[in-house]
Amino acid sequence: MVVIIGGGISGLSAAFRISQLKPGLKITILESSPRVGGWIASTRYEDGTIFEHGPRTLRPVGESGAATLGLVEALGLQDKVMSVSKWHPSAKNRLIYANGELHRLPSSISSVFKKMQPFRKPLYYAGLRDIFAKRGPMGDESMHSFVKRRFGPDVAEYLIDPLVRGICAGDCREISVNFLLKDLKETEMKSRSIMLSTAKKLFMKKKSEEKKSKPELARKAEHEGWSVWSLQGGLETLTDSMVDHLCNNGAEIKYDTKITSIELQGKKARIKMESGEEIETEQLISAIPAISLAPLLKKSHPGVSKILQDIKCVTVGLANFEYAGKDLLQMDAFGFLVPSSQDLSVLGVVFDTCSFPQGDKTILTVMYGGHRYQPTTPIELEEICKFSLSKTLGINEEPHRKSVQILKDCIPQYTVGHNGRVNAIDEIISKESLPIIVTGASYKGVSVNDCVLNGIRSAENLLAR
Numbered sequence: 271m272v273v274i275i276g277g278g279i280s281g282l283s284a285a286f287r288i289s290q291l292k293p294g295l296k297i298t299i300l301e302s303s304p305r306v307g308g309w310i311a312s313t314r315y316e317d318g319t320i321f322e323h324g325p326r327t328l329r330p331v332g333e334s335g336a337a338t339l340g341l342v343e344a345l346g347l348q349d350k351v352m353s354v355s356k357w358h359p360s361a362k363n364r365l366i367y368a369n370g371e372l373h374r375l376p377s378s379i380s381s382v383f384k385k386m387q388p389f390r391k392p393l394y395y396a397g398l399r400d401i402f403a404k405r406g407p408m409g410d411e412s413m414h415s416f417v418k419r420r421f422g423p424d425v426a427e428y429l430i431d432p433l434v435r436g437i438c439a440g441d442c443r444e445i446s447v448n449f450l451l452k453d454l455k456e457t458e459m460k461s462r463s464i465m466l467s468t469a470k471k472l473f474m475k476k477k478s479e480e481k482k483s484k485p486e487l488a489r490k491a492e493h494e495g496w497s498v499w500s501l502q503g504g505l506e507t508l509t510d511s512m513v514d515h516l517c518n519n520g521a522e523i524k525y526d527t528k529i530t531s532i533e534l535q536g537k538k539a540r541i542k543m544e545s546g547e548e549i550e551t552e553q554l555i556s557a558i559p560a561i562s563l564a565p566l567l568k569k570s571h572p573g574v575s576k577i578l579q580d581i582k583c584v585t586v587g588l589a590n591f592e593y594a595g596k597d598l599l600q601m602d603a604f605g606f607l608v609p610s611s612q613d614l615s616v617l618g619v620v621f622d623t624c625s626f627p628q629g630d631k632t633i634l635t636v637m638y639g640g641h642r643y644q645p646t647t648p649i650e651l652e653e654i655c656k657f658s659l660s661k662t663l664g665i666n667e668e669p670h671r672k673s674v675q676i677l678k679d680c681i682p683q684y685t686v687g688h689n690g691r692v693n694a695i696d697e698i699i700s701k702e703s704l705p706i707i708v709t710g711a712s713y714k715g716v717s718v719n720d721c722v723l724n725g726i727r728s729a730e731n732l733l734a735r
């Protein structure tokens with residue numbers, strides 16, 4: 271029997287892969303809450319309106335992008351895919367809020383040669399700076415220090431800082447360069463110019479990628495030039511469909527089942543639940559956040575537990591607002607991000623209905639907190655979010671419908687030294703032959719695509735043991 275702890279997209283992906291590779295092998299998913307899906311959560315109202323409270327768009331590119339599209343295909347959800355092309359305004363218009371105004375980020379080659387606010391010089395200067403930049407330290411460093419050294423302070427402040435806040439709600443002064451720029455850091459160690467070397471590599475990669483086999487849907491995405499995609503009914507359609515598939519194939523999902531400790535002895539893992547029940551297995555996958563796994567292993571494996579504990583998460587306040595009329599915004603765009611240097615406390619705003627229209631209405635999602643989260647009540651959070659919409663978009667009217675939530679510890683932070691911590695965990699597990707595999711957003715990528723790919727890999731590793 272395979273036991274998977276955690277029914278988020280990571281745990282479900284692992285379970286799904288096992289059911290594909292070994293049909294008939296008993297799978298049990300232990301989930302502490304009354305639902306599965308983890309941070310993937312879509313509210314579907316009776317009139318058809320959808321609010322996404324977690325992830326909302328997925329990118330189709332790379333190995334992980336193809337893994338999720340392969341999953342969609344295997345579940346027969348192709349007809350439910352909604353894609354946004356690279357040429358759509360929401361793909362081309364990505365905004366930042368700086369110095370009291372919204373600015374478009376450069377989105378074409380020609381825009382790199384123009385001076386665009388808030389950058390003090392055209393962006394091609396950053397490329398020139400890269401040619402003469404000094405090589406940095408051999409080991410890990412923050413994204414901010416790497417980008418500032420190679421491409422200058424403006425790129426660090428107005429591109430990387432808001433990007434990191436948008437992706438993981440983190441502070442780029444603390445987040446490791448390996449979080450998003452691992453390839454660039456490695457290139458720095460080998461070549462004089464990162465820009466030239468990367469351009470060459472991209473060309474070579476494209477050629478070699480063409481040869482790799484890809485799911486039909488990933489090829490379609492490439493052919494049609496998708497920028498991002500989602501599913502009708504929201505991304506929860508994906509996890510709902512995975513649950514249906516798993517249950518129809520004999521998997522058991524135990525809801526409201528909180529694990530309180532795990533003992534790893536010899537080849538066996540003994541899992542204790544809050545209810546007092548216990549299960550023993552030789553095949554265990556943990557797909558819960560590192561900070562949740564740390565206390566479970568504290569007694570039996572204090573060494574692993576201590577490293578896990580250092581992979582911290584941040585809390586995000588999230589407000590979905592629905593307004594009447596689809597022409598509320600002056601510009602069609604994906605949304606805007608707010609650099610940490612600006613006097614606005616939100617991380618950014620997503621213009622949901624620009625990417626995926628929902629009839630005659632405008633839906634916006636405001637995100638607050640992350641690395642700068644200050645404990646707030648939902649009422650205060652709503653006021654902060656409304657104030658930000660008024661200041662940036664001039665929206666002062668009351669939303670027709672709203673949902674305000676505080677998502678505690680929802681995004682792991684890959685701070686400087688993260689890869690070292692993950693390698694150390696993997697090493698202890700492998701050296702001591704511990705009967706556990708860890709996967710999930712805490713380790714090798716926070717996007718849904720990363721979670722799917724790593725969930726699949728964890729299943730394959732488990733069965734290969």
Ligand SMILES: Cc1cc2nc3c(=O)[nH]c(=O)nc-3n(C[C@H](O)[C@H](O)[C@H](O)COP(=O)(O)OP(=O)(O)OC[C@H]3O[C@@H](n4cnc5c(N)ncnc54)[C@H](O)[C@@H]3O)c2cc1C
Nearest residue numbers: 276278279280302308309324325326529680710711717718
């Ligand atoms: C607001 C927000 C917006 C995001 N936007 C995007 C986006 O647009 N695109 C994108 O690609 N990614 C996005 N992400 C990231 C992505 O959604 C997450 O990284 C991913 O969903 C994490 O999945 P997971 O299965 O690893 O973990 P989780 O979703 O955290 O699932 C873990 C599960 O384990 C359960 N659990 C925890 N402890 C225990 C225990 N002791 N016993 C039993 N069960 C337990 C939890 O209840 C949960 O169901 C976003 C995340 C957030 C929070």
